Amino acid sequence: MLEVRKLTKVYDDGTVALKEVSFTVPDGEFLVIIGLSGSGKSTLLRCINRLIEPTSGQILWDGVDITAAGQEELRRIRRQIGMIFQQFNLVKRHTVLTNVLTGRLGYTSTWRSLLGLWSREDRARAMRNLELVGIADKAHNRADELSGGQQQRVGIARALMQEPKLLLADEPVASLDPATSHSVMKYIEWMNRERGLTVLCSLHFLSLARRYGTRIIALRAGELVFDGRPEEIDDRRFKEIYGDEAIEVEIR
Amino acid sequence: MERAERVPQPAPPNGRRLAPLLSLLFPGAGHIYAGRQERGLWIAVTAATLLTLLWWLKFWSLLPALVPFWLWNAWETRTIVQGRRPSTVKLVLSAAIIVYAIGWRVTEIDVQRLAAGAQKIRPFVVSLVRPYYVDREVTYAAFPAPVQVPCGEEPSPPPAGAGSGPTIVPTPACASVGETITVRGEGFPPNVEGELWWENPIGDRVRLRSGGEFVTFVADEQGTFEVKVTVPDVVPRQFQESAQLHTVEARYVRDVGPWRLTETSYLVAQRMGETIAQALMATTWGAIFAVPLSFFAARNLMQFHPLALLVYYLARTALNVLRAIEPLIMAIVFVVWVGLGPFAGVLALTMHSIAALGKLYSEAIESIDPGPIEAITATGANRVQVVWYAVLPQVLPPFVAFTVYRWDINVRMSTIIGFVGGGGIGFLLQQWIRLTDFRSASAAIWAIALVVTVLDFFSRKVRERFV
């Protein structure tokens, strides 16, 4: 169970990105975070694995306080948390296989990783995960030779390498076309349902949030303004989250 | 210095005439009178500085160049009292006239000298098209005859043995310095051309001249010739009293050997190699030290801790200071330190390369995509692994490109560093220029041009492939 307590983030320039945000995520949930651009979604997700240092508040994961963890402990926590990104964040000049293998860095000693001496199991695991996302044939291509959808699937394979218990996905499909979006979201859904991962996923489109989320939280200017089940978001709630001007568009 | 929003205070009623007059008397005074104190002060300070400069340099003849500024400052005051905005650009330009006039004088620009001196570098320019790479060995046939200088008690030597083959006979067989004698040659190959040389009693030889030109002879159909030569002054004055035996010699080219490389060519090749090796060493050492330094000097990698940020500032400062020192100055220091020669050059270039590469590398690191760093960090990788897997792949191509380019630059620089004793081809070039051996200097210059062009081409190719 992930417990976020009064999480606040104030950036160096004074921007208050999160204001005392609190919520809990039971294991196995597919939690979707929605909110306007700049509402603090990315900040929230990055605070959870401390890519961004929270200003105050606590994040407890199975009783362990992530915010209080030292460097070594933090790395052990991070390797159990997979993360995928809007811009995929692959290392472009490396092969797809190497990119996937970097998911094991947290489990590999420094000198072995510097020499590229990945264990036999890790290599086999990488190929299995690439097969899982359907791009095993691209294993030896350079990462930037792949299409956006394929790159995101490499990102998913990389996260799978960590054998994570929790997956953070920051707008994983915002750079993809609708059809590809669904195919990528289905992999995430599969990880949630079949592998039992807890998923925290920020999304731009409410239709996607409704379709995949088991629960939705909404941020507005860094504050939690909604926490509930997808079908609870009616017109009034929608306007609360996105403002009066907004109209709902659908992604099929 | 000039703020647009400030409203000028209303000028006193009689300011219309008084303010420009004040400014004419004392620059800036009118401005202050009209309420533009700050601008007036600037103008006064500028005028005072310029005047002081003229006084100090005693450049009184340049005073007229100050007139535009003086007049403009007064005219501007008029503009101000009329409530219009003065143009700072024009004011600065009018002051610039005097600055440029002083600059012209201080740097002694003299177009006439440029034209007049052109003649002096002719030998150099001519040599430039004749680099001394190859020559041919020439063997001479030489035919000497004794001449007594001056005429005296000692018996005149017997005339040279009239055997077969060419002979020359000087008449008279004795003469004083500066007198003219006739040299007659017989039995030479028909139509052959040759030179006349003179040898003093201790064997020093000079080629004979007449009125600045070398004396030559041309044999006729019968193989005879006759030339007049002046007895040269080739013996110290105190020995000129007693009669001594000198030798006059006619010689012609008997045989011209095949083309061969000159000593200069070998020297140029050897020292050019030294220069390239110097640059290679300096670039390699520079890169080896610059790479780790550049990671410390990259802001985006050093923000994780206040202490790291301190290291960042230290590294940055070290690089900037190092870069501010000209490699030529460093070379002079190292020449004192480790002595003349290529090693001093390598050290100077290494220092400069560390600074230049460190700066370029760290900028390359700072401009990388932070995405992969985030992603790799999120997998639980440690800092070393993050650098290896997320930073290095992104910066390797620019690193390679910068390094190859640096080598290219270092070759060019090491030729200059040779001038102050840092070894390599520059050392040689500088020596040849001093000895006015322009043809050898030309050989070195062309070799440098060739190597630099080839390296430039090569480094461009490498850069294209890697970026």
Ligand SMILES: Nc1ncnc2c1ncn2[C@@H]1O[C@H](COP(=O)(O)OP(=O)(O)OP(=O)(O)O)[C@@H](O)[C@H]1O
């Ligand atoms: N490094 C930073 N320094 C200062 N302010 C930042 C920084 N990163 C984000 N912010 C600010 O914090 C607020 C929240 O940003 P965040 O990226 O978390 O929003 P978001 O909901 O992810 O937006 P989007 O949908 O556009 O990705 C914004 O106002 C943003 O300008």
Ligand SMILES: [Mg+2]
């Ligand atoms: Mg975001």
